[in-house]
Amino acid sequence: MARNITPREKDYPQWYIDVITAAELADYAPVRGCMVIKPLGYAIWEAIHRDLDGRFKELGHTNAYFPLFIPESFLSKEAEHVEGFAPECAVVTHGGGEKLEEPLVIRPTSETIIGHMYAQWIHSWRDLPVLINQWANVVRWEKRTRLFLRTSEFLWQEGHTAHETAEEAREETLRILECYRAFAEDVLAVPVLVGEKTEAERFPGAAHTWCIEGLMQDGKALQMGTSHDLGQNFAKAFEIRFEGRNQQLDHAWTTSWGVSTRLIGALIMAHSDDDGLVLPPRIAPTLAAVVPIFKTDEEKELVLGTIRKLMVGLLGEEEVAASENRIGNDQVQKCFYNRLTEQYVIVDKRETARPGDKFYHWEQRGVPLRIEVGPRDCASGKLVVKNRLDRSKDVIDAADFTRANLDARLDAFQKALFDRGLERRAENTHEIGDYKAFCKFFKKKRGFVRCFFNPSKEAEATVKSHTRATVRLVLNANSDREGTCVFTGEPSRTEVIFGIAY
């Protein structure tokens, strides 16, 4: 058992912090609500960035960059938008030692400044669609922060598109939603529900907000991504107009969508255990850690020699030789397993730590596979493969230490992780039709509650005051099944998911 990690059972919030600390994902910054993303945490973000970026480009989007500072007056141009964001904006009032004529808001999101630019770039239907994404930091002055889940500054991507018709904008919104779903499930191995937000939970200024929602191990819901159909709201506020095929002036239809470093929090809370971080192989910066075991100098020579041969067999002489020239290779030798995804197999050659230390070290950092090679293995031509997820230990022939073998193990790991998530979600999803039972459930338990519900701001506020639960998403606004609203008892065809959210 890891001695530096509080078990989930004992104190879940403390466990979360302990896992982050033990895995060295992040550290607190000397500014309230801000964090430093340390190399391992950042490598995970880079992996998320790399994969999603490819998906966006595959769909036809390109990246651009807009300013961090937004003139304060821009925010006010969309009534709901300013109402939603003004309370959490950081505002710059001075620059260069002088008071600014107009204060500058540090972007909490970029709809306004991008809308302003789109108004200048878009004149004709021939200019549409505009499909731009930006990778950026944003600032939202949060009262209560949590590492990765909610910090005052965070990293994200925000896509902003403009279209000729309402249909196209809606299609774009749903296309991105599906992109997020596939990414969350296939890459992060976190099962997500997909649906629309109710008016109460909608993005300020959006016509429709769609989301992917995951269930964490403590039964709380986590919003992992949103895709907004902005209708013509921002186009009207910023006068994004174009002359159509019919020679009439019309406002463009815009969308925006984003995921953030919060996804790292989702990864931690969905997969990790009392021994520390667990990462899906498709995201893990290090796929396998090779731990040499030896006592004497002769054994050291034998074991390290054997490992070198194994690594050459796995990755080729060129890569192994290159890794030996990298700085620090006498400590932890980093060999590229996949240069495109920047994923490594490492050899932990530190002589200051003993094998047991190394086992815990890499386990806590979420490395999916551990390879042990000792004198006994060298003699028998075998090696040990330990699986981080199910803790199984396989003794395999050295000849089987191949890409095909490792890939198969990593694929099985990825699948097992996702299947475990599906099982957990199934166990923690309940259909409840009666409001008394509904309240009783949330008094004691956490999880997704599926029910019929006729959304309204008032009803949702009342339910929240009773239970702290909110509508996480509308599963189906027009169900084939006919039910009764869990709150009012009236007939309903709207199926929703309630949960207590992070």
Next chain:
RNA sequence: CGGGGAGUAGCGCAGCCUGGUAGCGCGCCUGCUUUGGGAGCAGGAUGUCGUCGGUUCAAAUCCGGCCUCCCCGACCA
């Protein structure tokens, strides 16, 4: 922003009530022995006691302001 808890060596903590030259465990450094699940012995280094101010001959300790973190609320992409 309201309620509760905390801040002393890298980490975890004691000391504070009852002011009087700052301690323990782990980690770290050196050496030897070790090494297949967190090693043993010996020696050693490390602190503006979160910060600013007040009381006092004297403050980690008493008083006040502020900062930061954690938990529970409120708020919230």
